[in-house]
Amino acid sequence: MSRLRIGSLELDSPVVLAPMAGVTNVAFRTLCRELELERAGSTSGLYVCEMVTARALVERHPVTMHMTTFGPTETPRSLQLYTVDPDITYAAAKMIVDEDLADHIDMNFGCPVPKVTRKGGGSALPYKRRLFGQIVAAAVRATEGTDIPVTVKFRIGIDDEHHTHLDAGRIAAAEGAAAVALHARTAAQRYSGTADWNEIARLKEHVTDVPVLGNGDIFDADDAAKMMEQTGCDGVVVGRGCLGRPWLFAELSAALNGREIPTPPTLGEVAQIMRRHARLLADHHGEDKGMREIRKHIAWYMRGFPAGSDLRNGLARVSSLAELDDLLGRLDPDVPFPRDAEGPRGRQGSPSSVALPDGWLDDPEDTLVPAGADMMHSGG
Template identity: 35%
Template sequence: MSPTLESIACRPLAAPFYIGPLLIDPPILQAPMAGFTNFAFRQIVREYGGAGLLATEMVNARGFVWLDEQEAEHPDRLWGVAEEPRPLAVQIWDNEPATLAKVGARLAGEYAVSVVDINFGCPVRQVTQKAHSGSYLLKHPERMGDIIEQVVAACAPTPVTAKIRLGCTRESINACEIAQVVEGAGAAALTVHGRTAADMFRGSADWDGIAEIKSHLHKIPLIGNGDLDSAQKVVDAFQRYGVDGVMIARASLSKPWLFAQAAAAIRGEPIPPDPTLAEEKQLMLHHYELVCERFGDERGTMLMRKFACCYAQGRHGAREFRKHVGTVVTPQEFNQVVESFFPVG
């Protein structure tokens, strides 16, 4: 039986760890999530605290190079990266070692990011089948090793990490083999999502599968990812599965305060309460202001629809709120829908 939060009060459960020279304290990471983990979201997470390393959305390396060649503004997914507090990771994806190395070098040099992470886990068809990147590369360990070696050389001394899934399908799980390739190629840490690419986000993450990888790594830390939606589950991940760190993903979109709660739990401290609905409403409006400051009122309002739906998730009246907020196009409409339909109980 796993220890409960009450039984471990005042007893630290997990130690900080290093990614290369970078101390990750607390050992809780915010996952890169396409379309969500932009500067505004990262600011919200920072205000609550509890994340030892934050990450951007994943950046298309080939697109970055094209924008560079056109002397255009760099991708929106790098919004805020140059100025915001560290530590900060930027995740990149592609299948060409030279392209990834070129972009990694720019991120490490010009942007001075803390970590360059390579995505080998995205299961989305546009990335896998069309671009032969993300989790598609799990079928080609040698190619992965070549990519990592070149990016590590280009980014030094900035550490390079890799994020993978357990395999492409349940019948072709090869994460232990991949882990050895990742470590041998010079990566500074490995993050594993406990599903296969074919699983997408269905079913439950296989944490036993994640734990099995630990014995195949000898020098670098293992970070587990998947289904961490409560402080108790973070505690379980450290206590039962022996990971060095955890990465919180989708659950944080509706609960950005989860990092702070999890950090308190692993320190053996009292868990901060969830915000009240009134506080959550104000948080959402603050998030909206940050988005509109960057993208303007019209585009900012359109982008905020999906975030607003996340904030209402699991609340009584959430369906009605989603129905109305999904059509707003102006700040006036957004604020009216929030006042009229945001859950209050």
């Protein structure tokens, strides 16, 4: 059986759901766990919530606090922090400990969005090695004496001329991180092109005292097995590959544990999954916002399936659970899962130069906290 240990957490599957803004809320995580239990007989991986900004958490921003919602039986509860300031990091992690908000803290140093990097946050920050180390150390210090492990996720670097992942992995492990995860793209790549799994292998060779997880271009069960075989990584982190396919975790768990991979769902089964997802979103957000949220998911769910333009347009504007039931009832339930629905999902974008603060690259040892980089809203 393929297992993964992250500090005190013993996981029966080495598969982690990557935090995605507007996606990995309690509704989506619940659905993924339900489908893994239904289709693979277990809920064995780690499902991480949307990214939460440390400052907003400490200031108890209502939207941020709502984002920290976990299901009544969800375990382990995994929360990702975005942070740029060691003091705020400590306060947020201590709040998580004192108020029992989560069982695991992941730290985001991989966000490539220009509004984040131009202020020195996200994937720009590991370039400042000492500041990066101080932030990780602050979170670890706040969780000392608890069973809450701290993990760190980052990218290869800013661009091809400024790789930071080997230093970041070494520093994170030295400061007490229980595992590190690498999205095998630079910030300049965003989500375009191909993830460089060779860099995951390099990180695994470089960091030997904590688990190394790989992220990038895992779209089916074979991809996960290939990444682990080719890189030697201890686990995989799945992001865009599960958009519109929350049952992917059942397939990954089965494949990595030597069990038969479940048959992909028919259109009728996908319709039932959409109904369940919509209900969970309505429970979390209220029906009005829940229906607005489900629309983007419907586009991912329907990829490759036959449906007329009128029906697709109706689904794209659905505004109530009753209307959704009616529209989904018009689909042919016997249509098998389409082959052309496999492969990359979500926005890939194009590579571009990374927006950075003036003089950011001048001194990698600088520990000055970037001004204003933590004022963004939780979720990205």
